[in-house]
Amino acid sequence: MNALLEKRSKAEDEYFARQQLELRKKWARERAEEMASGQAEQLKALHFMKCPKCGMDLHTIELHHVRVDQCASCLGIWLDRGEIEQMLQPEREGLFERIMSVFR
Numbered sequence: 001m002n003a004l005l006e007k008r009s010k011a012e013d014e015y016f017a018r019q020q021l022e023l024r025k026k027w028a029r030e031r032a033e034e035m036a037s038g039q040a041e042q043l044k045a046l047h048f049m050k051c052p053k054c055g056m057d058l059h060t061i062e063l064h065h066v067r068v069d070q071c072a073s074c075l076g077i078w079l080d081r082g083e084i085e086q087m088l089q090p091e092r093e094g095l096f097e098r099i100m101s102v103f104r
């Protein structure tokens, strides 16, 4: 084999080796993403509507159009995003106290 052909052959080998390596890296990234997404789904399924303090089920109560999740075991009260702001709006003065009085 002359020197030019040998040089071209080595360059092709390196090109294909690099291509294979990139494909393996891509495959590994995709598997890692699949695992992470699967774990996130598993965690969500495990923790959805569970008390973050004691792990018991949360029960939703709607009071004055505000949904409040309460744990029947430790009596912790949990609000979804925006519900505290909703309760504290000036036009809804006293709503927070009215809702909290139900749990006292």
Ligand SMILES: [Zn+2]
Residues within 6 Å of the ligand: 051, 052, 053, 054, 055, 056, 071, 072, 073, 074, 075, 076
């Ligand atoms: Zn609890």
